[in-house]
Amino acid sequence: MGWVGATAEWFGDPANWQGRRGVPALFVEHMGLTVASLGLACLVALPLAVWLGHIGKGGVLAVQIGNIGRAVPTLAILVILVLAPRPPFGLSVTSALVAFTLFAIPPIITNTYVGMREVDRGAVEAAQGMGMTAWQVLTRVELPLATPLLMTGVRLAAVQLVATVAIAAIAAFGGLGRIVTSGYANRDVGELVAGAIIIAVFALVIEVLMAVLTDRVDPAKRAVRRARARTRQAVAAGSGPTPAGAVTRS
Amino acid sequence: MSVLVTGAVHASSVADNCLVRNDWICPEYVRTRADVLLAGTQEHLYITGVALLLGLAIAVPMAVLARQIRRIRPLTIGVSTVLYTIPSLAMFSLLLPFTGLSAATVITGLVLYSLTILVRNILAGLDAVDDDVRDAALGMGYGRWRLLWKVEVPLALPASFAGLRVAAVSTVALTTVGTIVGYGGLGDLITRGLSSTFRAEVFTASLLCVVLAVAADLLLLAAQKAATPWQRGRAG
Numbered sequence: 001m002g003w004v005g006a007t008a009e010w011f012g013d014p015a016n017w018q019g020r021r022g023v024p025a026l027f028v029e030h031m032g033l034t035v036a037s038l039g040l041a042c043l044v045a046l047p048l049a050v051w052l053g054h055i056g057k058g059g060v061l062a063v064q065i066g067n068i069g070r071a072v073p074t075l076a077i078l079v080i081l082v083l084a085p086r087p088p089f090g091l092s093v094t095s096a097l098v099a100f101t102l103f104a105i106p107p108i109i110t111n112t113y114v115g116m117r118e119v120d121r122g123a124v125e126a127a128q129g130m131g132m133t134a135w136q137v138l139t140r141v142e143l144p145l146a147t148p149l150l151m152t153g154v155r156l157a158a159v160q161l162v163a164t165v166a167i168a169a170i171a172a173f174g175g176l177g178r179i180v181t182s183g184y185a186n187r188d189v190g191e192l193v194a195g196a197i198i199i200a201v202f203a204l205v206i207e208v209l210m211a212v213l214t215d216r217v218d219p220a221k222r223a224v225r226r227a228r229a230r231t232r233q234a235v236a237a238g239s240g241p242t243p244a245g246a247v248t249r250s
Numbered sequence: 251m252s253v254l255v256t257g258a259v260h261a262s263s264v265a266d267n268c269l270v271r272n273d274w275i276c277p278e279y280v281r282t283r284a285d286v287l288l289a290g291t292q293e294h295l296y297i298t299g300v301a302l303l304l305g306l307a308i309a310v311p312m313a314v315l316a317r318q319i320r321r322i323r324p325l326t327i328g329v330s331t332v333l334y335t336i337p338s339l340a341m342f343s344l345l346l347p348f349t350g351l352s353a354a355t356v357i358t359g360l361v362l363y364s365l366t367i368l369v370r371n372i373l374a375g376l377d378a379v380d381d382d383v384r385d386a387a388l389g390m391g392y393g394r395w396r397l398l399w400k401v402e403v404p405l406a407l408p409a410s411f412a413g414l415r416v417a418a419v420s421t422v423a424l425t426t427v428g429t430i431v432g433y434g435g436l437g438d439l440i441t442r443g444l445s446s447t448f449r450a451e452v453f454t455a456s457l458l459c460v461v462l463a464v465a466a467d468l469l470l471l472a473a474q475k476a477a478t479p480w481q482r483g484r485a486g
Binding site: 003067070071072073074075076077079080082083159162163166167169170171172177180181183184189192193195196197199200203204207 | 343
């Protein structure tokens, strides 16, 4: 069990927490690459998937792109970009961003498309019947109802990005994966386990934060929360309906 | 390819082929290093296959158990979500103190990932069985296990196979990350090609990974069609 002590020792060593190769610097690098690629992927994938879902075309493509994304190893794309002949590729930030963005796009497209298609056709037809324009149907009916799945796609992409940026350290890119690869290179179990713990916790925190964010931006849930708040206020003011469960005990 | 220039020790005396030019696509590489490619593919298939079989062997009883005993269900889903969230590089490294630099480290990590996908899909398949169908079987005098085996499991097959295909394709791709402990199958060729800037090695190994993933997917699709004859003629 020498690795437990070695790991604790690594965490306790102040040298690992400062400088260019310290945990804070690597974390900022990891986070920066994750956020930048997630933003780029959303910029490309969200409008495309929302549009395809709205017009109801390209379903095969939207679903197949998810399968392709799974089948191509991230490591392969990263290494191919590193060995690509000339700038902007090679071991550069551009290569990293291109590879990460490519891998974040499939889950966003697939989930957003499915979310748009699973919107109740009755609701869409009712909105059209009310005289809403195509744009109004899209922004007031389809998008709000597709939000939970859309956000699921973004959450999956975010968690996957944290993992992909970690793998990128094998191909000599930066980020927290560096701690792990350096641990293997130095045959230092404490270092590589410490790096693994940091990456795992990072991914779990992102997962939880994205789940909370999904809950917050879901228009249906927000409407329910607002209605509850109004009822509470009304009850506190002594007017309005008695909320369910507030029946006086006999 | 024959070398025509003889004698002079000069750049022109080096054969001009795709290996020398360091091309991405190089039949010469595939021909001369067939043994290396074959060994890498074999290791890749071995790791992927063992991981999927073990994952399936654990996932089926786990899903059935989680259905029969309602209380362990949230626990199963919760644990699998946490496991699936852990990035592969971290997963293999966290297993290293227990299984060392071995194929077992990679296989264990991949089993944990495939388990997650499989349990969820099998559970979803079992959940989707129509209550009327269940009632009809119970009315016909089916016991709990006969109901499970003769009615629920067959009806859950399409969803289970969908999960198995996703698990297979992602396991083939994730095996490459096993190169961090020296057991990544074709992933080892990719990283070796990186350190020696050998493009043909990187490209051929990468292409083989994708081919293996697609082949696994098609194979399982064929198996699904054979196992669910009543679904023939339907999409998906």
